[in-house]
Amino acid sequence: MVNYPNKQSNYNKKKISKSNRGMSFETIINETNEYYINNEKAIIHKKPIPIQIVNVSYPSRSAAVIKEAYYKTPSTTDYNGVYKGYYIDFEAKETHKETSFPLSNIHSHQIDHLRQVNFHGAVSFILVSFTKLDRFFLLETPVLINFVNRSLTGRKSITLEEFVQYGYEIKEGYAPRLDYIKIVDQIIEKRLNHKN
């Protein structure tokens, strides 16, 4: 969404030539979303972090300064927006584990939120980064819910093999970095075929 004309050209070169090691998953997604916006593909934003503001001071002639505030537990997922009129909603999580993704990484109210928006027809999912493997997966909400249900009596995580089998792997690219909209297209097509 923003160009940085004043940044040294080395900065961008470095970013292009290097792999993602050290680049946070959030940065990868934000860059992807920026690409989608700039290329008029989709409008998807990260929501601001919810903060409980307790004390604000107004120094004379200058802007308000928040002097005391606390992080609130988010009641929704981090990302949402619009693609081809569809409501898109997802949560992004990374794990340093190499063989499975612990479900405890996702807040229960975020799972509730995904369940709710899914009920109302959203295209909703989680994006999971296995940082040590440089592998990325998209898992649709209904599939996630199945694993959440399983965790009530059994395994508390989703294995890498299960991501391979029940999710969509997204190969990393350059522009966009993580083209998850390609998978959203598949999901929409699947849905439309189901209707007919």
Added chain:
Amino acid sequence: MVNYPNKQSNYNKKKISKSNRGMSFETIINETNEYYINNEKAIIHKKPIPIQIVNVSYPSRSAAVIKEAYYKTPSTTDYNGVYKGYYIDFEAKETHKETSFPLSNIHSHQIDHLRQVNFHGAVSFILVSFTKLDRFFLLETPVLINFVNRSLTGRKSITLEEFVQYGYEIKEGYAPRLDYIKIVDQIIEKRLNHKN
């Protein structure tokens, strides 16, 4: 979304019997959205206020305390969510004027955002409260854009008469307080008829 079983029963009675005078527009919309969520009608949330956090302290054994932070200009609208699979996006504004709504009330990047999501098929609009008149209007983005364009060379506001003529008036109710989804239904129907 939340029940307050411990609140005195008088509290609710008062709220029901009184008019909105003193009740902020934001509260009215939040109550409406809560109603929609509780009644499985739609999932629409207010986004958190964007904050630039500068300094956080971690007192021992307790949660993080934000010690210095600043309000950031929002780059999107305040409300978005899903209804029947459609992406819904709007900004809510109130005015104390009795005959017109000044366009300077809406940040230019919020107008850009509405323009963008409209382009991508969102059902997007502004909700405007004329607080002194207790009248509420929904104005779709394309209509808003026309008035924004007019303001470049002419009038910098939208008159009450124009809201009556080009917008949708929403009569206030009890549950939900401001049933804007009813208008969204009309917009969707109009759109579907247009396609056929």
